[in-house]
Amino acid sequence: MASRGSFLLAILFLPFVLFSAPICLARDSKVSLALYYETLCPFCSNFIVNYLAKIWDNGLISIVDLELIPYGNARIRSNGTITCQHGKYECLLNTVEACAIDAWPDLDVHFGFINCVETLVIEHKYLEWESCFAATGLDSKPVLECYENGYGHELDLKYAAKTNALEPPHRYVPWVVVDGEPLYEDYENFEAYICKAYKGNNRPEVCDGVVLKLSKEKKQRNSVCHKNDVGLLDTMKIEMVI
Incomplete structure (x- = not known):
């Protein structure tokens, strides 16, 4: 008798379990962020x-849910080779960072390496990028092999296809996309857009401060590298090589 009662209770509560679990998961789903x-x-x-x-x-x-896409304003030639807006070293580092993402799928790991490389770019020391292996405690072998054996080029083509498939098409970089919507030149305010898009229950405290920025007038910035921007890039390239 007791077992029959338990069976009936299980039947009664089964719809609740089936339909409530997906709802809870949906509430806590992450916001997609693509750079x-x-x-x-x-x-x-x-x-x-x-x-x-x-x-x-x-x-x-x-x-x-963060995704990094290192390709930007590069272009594929008719022979399949790729040219980059800032020259050959940008092509090299685009491939290196693509290889890092592939070699270390864990976001915390590959972002740490990429952050190290981009810090060197800011410091005009990007030729020292290999020092980031030691700085992050990561084995250089998988990334260097990826770059040298041609697999890195395959990754470049994959990111090229992903970039070229953007809708609307990107006009410059950085091109930041939150839940499928580009932020255009308001990209530095990305945290507020993430907080606005998040519908879950585990809202970080930081959202209490940044979400108010959305009500303010957006700044008009020129802090981007346009697809056809040449003068600024040549100047920047000379400064960095020196």
């Missing part, structure tokens, strides 16, 4: 090091 960038654009480096890295410190990373 389309190129490694030697100074505005991309600045965003990664001085803005994006902070979400690990303020707890926002707990509600974010």
